[in-house]
Amino acid sequence: MDYSLLITRLGIQLREKRINRGLTQAQLAELAGLTRYKVIAVEKGTLSVGMIAYARVLAALDCELSVVPATMPTLEELGDLFE
Template sequence: MDATLLLERLGRQIEEMRKSRGLTQVQLAYQSGMTRQKLAEVEKGSPTVAVNFYAKVLAALNAEIKVVSARRPTFEELREVFQ
């Protein structure tokens, strides 16, 4: 499994959790001790963002990572590959 795809999935899950809790990027960034721009990079699953930033956001959301067996990419995830 590609590490970039894993980070993109994690970023998407973080974004969904933020939205489900009714938080804006500005609010969650403040709670996480980072800028809104850095949070946006986390939510995009940027591989250039240090894992520490992902951990800060997860801590602010009172969430954790659960390691599960990999699944195949969805069509939506593959769409960008074939464009």
């Protein structure tokens, strides 16, 4: 599986968790000790974002990362890879 798709999925899941918690990106950034721009990059799955930023966001959301077998990409995800 393509690593960029995995990072994109992680960003989407973190965004959904933030929204479910009723937090803005600015509020999450403050909780995580990051800038709002870094939170945006995490949620977009920007490849240059370091693991520490993901760890800070996860901790701020009271979440942890679990390693599970990857699922096949959806047609929408495949289309996004070619944009």
